[in-house]
Amino acid sequence: MTESGIEIKPVYSTHDTKPEMPGEFPFTRGATADMYRGKLWTMRQYAGFSTAEESNKRYKYLLGQGTTGLSVAFDLPTQIGYDSDHELSEGEVGKAGVAIDSLRDMEVLFDGIPLDSITTSMTINSTASILLALYIALAKKQGADLKKISGTIQNDLLKEYAARGTYIYPPKASMRIITDIFEFCAKEVPKWNTISISGYHIREAGSTAVQELAFTLANGKAYVKAAIEKGLDINVFGKRLSFFFNAHNNLFQEVAKFRAARRMWAKMMKELGATDPKAMMLRFHTQTGGSTLTAQQPTNNIVRVTLQALSAVLGGTQSLHTNGYDEALTLPTEEAARIALRSQQIIAHESGVVDAVDPLAGSFFIESITDELEAKAWEYINKIDSMGGAVQAIESGFMQNEIAAASYAYQRSVQDGTRIIVGVNKFEMEEPPFDKHLVIDDSIRALQIAKINKLKADRNSEKVKQCLADIETAAKGNSNLMPFIIEAVENYCTLGEVADAMRRVFGEYK
Numbered sequence: 001m002t003e004s005g006i007e008i009k010p011v012y013s014t015h016d017t018k019p020e021m022p023g024e025f026p027f028t029r030g031a032t033a034d035m036y037r038g039k040l041w042t043m044r045q046y047a048g049f050s051t052a053e054e055s056n057k058r059y060k061y062l063l064g065q066g067t068t069g070l071s072v073a074f075d076l077p078t079q080i081g082y083d084s085d086h087e088l089s090e091g092e093v094g095k096a097g098v099a100i101d102s103l104r105d106m107e108v109l110f111d112g113i114p115l116d117s118i119t120t121s122m123t124i125n126s127t128a129s130i131l132l133a134l135y136i137a138l139a140k141k142q143g144a145d146l147k148k149i150s151g152t153i154q155n156d157l158l159k160e161y162a163a164r165g166t167y168i169y170p171p172k173a174s175m176r177i178i179t180d181i182f183e184f185c186a187k188e189v190p191k192w193n194t195i196s197i198s199g200y201h202i203r204e205a206g207s208t209a210v211q212e213l214a215f216t217l218a219n220g221k222a223y224v225k226a227a228i229e230k231g232l233d234i235n236v237f238g239k240r241l242s243f244f245f246n247a248h249n250n251l252f253q254e255v256a257k258f259r260a261a262r263r264m265w266a267k268m269m270k271e272l273g274a275t276d277p278k279a280m281m282l283r284f285h286t287q288t289g290g291s292t293l294t295a296q297q298p299t300n301n302i303v304r305v306t307l308q309a310l311s312a313v314l315g316g317t318q319s320l321h322t323n324g325y326d327e328a329l330t331l332p333t334e335e336a337a338r339i340a341l342r343s344q345q346i347i348a349h350e351s352g353v354v355d356a357v358d359p360l361a362g363s364f365f366i367e368s369i370t371d372e373l374e375a376k377a378w379e380y381i382n383k384i385d386s387m388g389g390a391v392q393a394i395e396s397g398f399m400q401n402e403i404a405a406a407s408y409a410y411q412r413s414v415q416d417g418t419r420i421i422v423g424v425n426k427f428e429m430e431e432p433p434f435d436k437h438l439v440i441d442d443s444i445r446a447l448q449i450a451k452i453n454k455l456k457a458d459r460n461s462e463k464v465k466q467c468l469a470d471i472e473t474a475a476k477g478n479s480n481l482m483p484f485i486i487e488a489v490e491n492y493c494t495l496g497e498v499a500d501a502m503r504r505v506f507g508e509y510k
Contacts, residue, residue: 009356010034010037010356010357011029011356011357011358021033022034022035022357022358024277025266025270025277025280026262026263026266026267026280027262027263027266027280027281027282028259028260028262028263028370029259029316029357029358029361030262030316030357030358031262031281031282031283031316031318033357034357035316035354035357035358036313036348036354036357037354037355037356037357040068040348040354041312041313041317041318041319041320041348042068042069042119042318042319042320043066043067043068043069043320043341043344043345043348044067044068044069044070044071044121044285044319044320044321045062045067045071045321045322045337045340045341046071046072046073046123046287046321047059047062047070047071047072047073047332047337048072048073048074048075048097048098049073049094049095049097049098049331049438049440050094050098050099050440050444051094051098051099051105051108051444051447051448052098052099052100052105052106052108052109053108054098055072055098055109056108056109056110056111056112056113058334058337059109059110059113060112060113061334061337062337062341063113063118065338065341066341066345067341069118069119069120069121069319070113070118070119070120070121071120071121071122071123071321072097072098072109072120072121072122072123072124073096073097073098073123074096074097074098074099074100074122074123074124074131075092075093075094075095075096075097075098075099076092076095076096076097076166077089077092077093077099078097078098078099078100078101078124078127078131078495079097079124079125079126079127079166080126080127080166080167080168081126081127081130081168081495081496081498081499081500081503082496082499083101083452083494083495083496083497084099084101084445084448084449084452085445085448085449085452085453086496089445090445091442093442093444093445093448094440094444094445094448095440097123099444099448100131100134100495101448101451101452101455101494101495101496102134102451102452102455102489102492102493102494102495103134103137103138103489103490103492104451104455104492105451106134106135106137106138107138107141110138114142114144115135115138115139115142115144115149116139116142116144116145116148116149119150119151119152120135120151120152121151121152121153121154121196121285121319122135122151122152122153122154123154124153124154124155125154125155125156125157125160125164125166125167126157126160126166126167126168126169126174126499127168127495127499128153128154128155128177128178128181129155129177129180129181129481129482129485130485130489130495130498130499131153131495132153132155132181132185132192132482133482133485133486133488133489133498134489134495135149135151136149136188136189136486137486137489137490140490146188146189147189147190147191148191149189149191149192150191150192150193151192151193152192152193152196152242152285153181153192153193153194153195153196154195154196154198154244155178155181155194155195155196156195156196156197156198156219156244157171157174157175157178158171158219158222158223158390158391158394159197159198159199159201159202159215159216159219160201161394161395161509162202162205162215162219162394162399162400162403163201163202163204163205163207163399163400163403164201164204164205167509168499168502168503168508168509169502169503169506169507169508169509170506170507170508170509171391171394171395171509173502173506173507174509175222175223175226175391177481177502178194178195178223178226179223179226179227179230179232180480180481180482181194181195181482182194182195182227182230182232182237182240183230183232183237183480184480184482184483185240186232186236186237186240188482190240192240193240193241193242194237194240194241195223195240195241195242196242196243196244196285197216197217197219197220197223197241197242197243197244198216198243198244199212199213199215199216199243199244199245199246200244200245200246200287202215202216202246202399202403203245203246203248203289203291204246204289204290204291205403205407206291206403206404206406206407206408206410206411207402207403207406207407208406209248209250209253209254209257209373210373210376210377210380211380211402211403211406212245212246212257213257213260213261213264213373213377214376214377214378214379214380214381214384215380215384215390215399215402215403216243216245216261217261217264217265217268217377217381218380218381218384218385218389218390218393219390220241220243220265220268221268221272221381221389221390222389222390222391223241224238224241224269224272225272225389228272228273234269234272234273234274234279235274235275235276235279236279238269238274238276238278238279238280239276239278239279239281242283242284242285242318243261243265243282243283243284243285244284244285244286244287245257245258245261245284245285245286245287245312245317246286246287246288246289247286247287247288247289247308247309247311247312248289248292248308248311249289249292249304249307249308251307251310251311251314252311252360252365252366252369253369253373254308254311254312254315255311255314255315255360255366256315256366256369256370256372256373257315257373258284258286258311258312258315258316258317259315259316259358259366259370260370260371260373260374260377261282261284262281262282262316263370263374264374264377264378265280265282266280266281266282283318284317284318284319285317285318285319285320285321286309286312286315286317286319286320286321287320287321287322287323288304288305288308288309288312288321288322288323289304289308289323290323290327292304292308293305293323293325293327293328294328294421294423294424295328295329295434296423296424296428296431297422297423297429297431298325298326298328298329298434299325300325300422300423301323301325301326301327301328302325302339302343305322305323305325305340305343306322306343306347308322309322309343309344309347310347310351310353313347313348313353313354314353314359314360316358320344322340322341322343322344323340324336324337324339324340325339325340326434326436329434329437330434330436330437330438330439331438331440332438333436333438335436336436380402384398384399452494455492455494458492459491459492460491463491464488464491464492464493464497467484467487467488467491467493468488468493468497468498468501469501470484470487470488471484471485471488471498471501471502472501472502472504472505475501475502475505475506476505481502485498488501
């Protein structure tokens, strides 16, 4: 009920729109019938920097401020399978995220945080199998029931080849590892979301909303077909697929994009053989647009992030991260992270937009652009299908070229002033230097190297050699890799050692 005494109905419908209801195929109007009237989205804050000790402090701070799920950022060496002592790790340890070299780091990262009482999202791709193994090993040490732990690994390699670049192995090997994870989790960790098919980085690379929608769903289709070819049941693994979308500044376009995504995925999964409605249901996490943040007048970003978060909520997201206003200049400070979280909380508890399910449904504008986005996205998907699918579209450079052309057009429009960015090409002002930087010292690498050296001195080196040899043997054959990776990390093999064992078999993608 509003402050004026107006009772809010759960669902609003009009006679001149399609007779769709939330929670029913094709889920245009929402994944569940009651949406946020039943349960709010999970409020995550993406965080990770420096050492496991420092990141653990940030997680506990965020949980104390009302975060309802953790989202872990890993540094670049961790993302591409190098330990902190590798020569290519120099200058990058702990910078873009937290450095995780072994189970000992993982133990510290989640110290005092029981894994069976929190959901954790890990933004990790090439080394997703290893980080999942570390998480499972830690959960076992905590005594958690693996059937009950829940969370998500991004585990989306196709978008890495197309847009982001933190890949290790060739596409065929990457698809094998991904489907091994699908198979293992379906049996052993059934509540775990085995992939977060990501449009976020496609959009960050400069794509349009249509391209983000089309390329993400095309990649999703490729994963589903690979899993089916492996003999997996679409009605089982389909329920554990999730998506990760970007939210940009055009409020209504973004709302329409999220609604179109649900409808398109439901149709796609049905065509691929799904019969269980839950396997056709698109569930997604949203992050506000990092590339939209400006270094000029950075407090303007608070407004941008709020509008973007609002679009995600109006579009029916299941999980949301809001960026810190200072992230064009630095890793988010504690103050910026708190303001970002408060933005979600104000939308949830003060705005009233959560009172009705799909409150914009029936708007001529929203319904029209939902249809238009869908039609344009299908054109792209049909073209990709004619090439043989997403893998072939990436290998031929099609997706990359389309994204590059869109990015160039966008930048030209900013430079010639046809697209206004407040504080950048209009309404500029003189500003004092920004002085709230969160600085990660290069001495972090020395700390991590000392930890690695102590770890190697303490562990059973013969057992380590055997575990790594077992991974190589499994990689050469058809055995599921996950049990071997879990045994390796439980015996304190490092992340880099496990990644290298697979490098020796699969090679590296150039």
